[in-house]
Amino acid sequence: MAETDAARQxxxxxxxxxxxxxxxxxxxxRSPQLDSVIHERTRLGLVSALxxxxxxxxxxxxxxxxxxxxxxxxxxxxxxxxxxITAHKRFEDRVPRTEYELTPAGREALQRYVEHMxxxxxxxxxx
Amino acid sequence: xxxxxxxxxxxxRLADRAEDNLRFIRSAMESSSRFTEVSGVGMLLIxxxxxxxxxxxxxxxxxxxxxxxxxxxxxxxxxxxxxxxLHKARGRWQRLLAAPARKFALGLMPPLAAGGVxxxxxxxxxxxxxxxxxxxxxxxxxxxxxxxxxxxxxxxxGFSFMAVGTLAFLAPSGWAWWLLGTGFGGLHIVxxxxxxxxxxx
Numbered sequence: 001m002a003e004t005d006a007a008r009q010x011x012x013x014x015x016x017x018x019x020x021x022x023x024x025x026x027x028x029x030r031s032p033q034l035d036s037v038i039h040e041r042t043r044l045g046l047v048s049a050l051x052x053x054x055x056x057x058x059x060x061x062x063x064x065x066x067x068x069x070x071x072x073x074x075x076x077x078x079x080x081x082x083x084x085i086t087a088h089k090r091f092e093d094r095v096p097r098t099e100y101e102l103t104p105a106g107r108e109a110l111q112r113y114v115e116h117m118x119x120x121x122x123x124x125x126x127x
Numbered sequence: 128x129x130x131x132x133x134x135x136x137x138x139x140r141l142a143d144r145a146e147d148n149l150r151f152i153r154s155a156m157e158s159s160s161r162f163t164e165v166s167g168v169g170m171l172l173i174x175x176x177x178x179x180x181x182x183x184x185x186x187x188x189x190x191x192x193x194x195x196x197x198x199x200x201x202x203x204x205x206x207x208x209x210x211x212x213l214h215k216a217r218g219r220w221q222r223l224l225a226a227p228a229r230k231f232a233l234g235l236m237p238p239l240a241a242g243g244v245x246x247x248x249x250x251x252x253x254x255x256x257x258x259x260x261x262x263x264x265x266x267x268x269x270x271x272x273x274x275x276x277x278x279x280x281x282x283x284x285g286f287s288f289m290a291v292g293t294l295a296f297l298a299p300s301g302w303a304w305w306l307l308g309t310g311f312g313g314l315h316i317v318x319x320x321x322x323x324x325x326x327x328x
Contacts (some may be wrong), residue, residue, distance in 0.1 A: 025144050028145065044148070044151060044152065044155070045151065045155040048153075056159065060159075065155075110152070113152075114152065118149070124145075
């Protein structure tokens with residue numbers, strides 16, 4: 001499959017070495033307004049990719065995020081349960097195809113997450 | 128180093144983490160909205176047909192006949208390019224109508240249209256010697272412009288074509304046709320092989 005920039009991204013925080021999975025990361029994860037559904041790296045990548053495209057198929061997302069089938073379905077399910085994405089299933093030449101689309105709630109969640117990160121940067125650097 | 132990291136004050140590290148998250152979001156958005164159906168295999172095949180065209184054109188007795196050979200090659204190359212793109216996008220047809228593909232096509236078209244106009248004019252004026260340099264520079268500009276919306280290596284291919292085209296204008300006459308072969312044959316084969324290996328076909 002196409003090698004993508006998303007797949008070459010820096011190591012996700014929760015997979016880094018214990019020393020570098022830092023107290024900073026824990027502090028971000030602990031903050032009360034943080035949306036933990038969207039904070040996880042694969043799900044964050046999934047939502048971001050869908051924010052830039054009307055719809056993306058399971059296969060496209062898999063190659064973009066460098067995820068395995070099982071991994072991607074689990075994360076997509078979690079986002080569906082949260083109401084952030086919707087799945088469209090159909091058959092093409094008898095092969096099942098799943099396409100995902102961001103819901104308005106999902107777009108708002110991403111927006112909130114970005115604002116949250118920007119606020120953290122302002123607070124930490126602004127003084 | 129680790130000592131320094133451990134004793135860093137907390138706020139800057141928090142900000143680093145947050146910035147890293149924002150960078151990740153931006154990169155996921157950007158890479159998902161690139162046109163990735165560019166076929167390296169198709170490019171390689173175009174390169175091979177261009178090498179054949181170089182040899183056939185060199186065997187012609189007049190410049191006019193050589194130009195016709197290259198124009199036939201252009202038709203063959205466009206056909207290969209379209210078929211290879213369709214093949215690479217198989218099962219994902221909607222990707223060819225989506226925004227990344229549209230931007231790619233919009234980058235490609237204006238320079239190619241300009242090339243068509245200039246080909247007509249230079250041919251009418253019988254300035255055949257200028258055609259190879261013009262074709263190389265214009266095609267390079269088209270690839271560099273379209274490449275802004277595609278895989279990162281593509282603009283490099285475009286600029287390489289423009290460099291070879293510039294050389295074709297500066298080099299002694301007679302070299303231009305061989306440089307045309309170097310560009311459309313050599314560059315397509317080399318970059319096509321890299322794209323096929325790195326970007327899945």
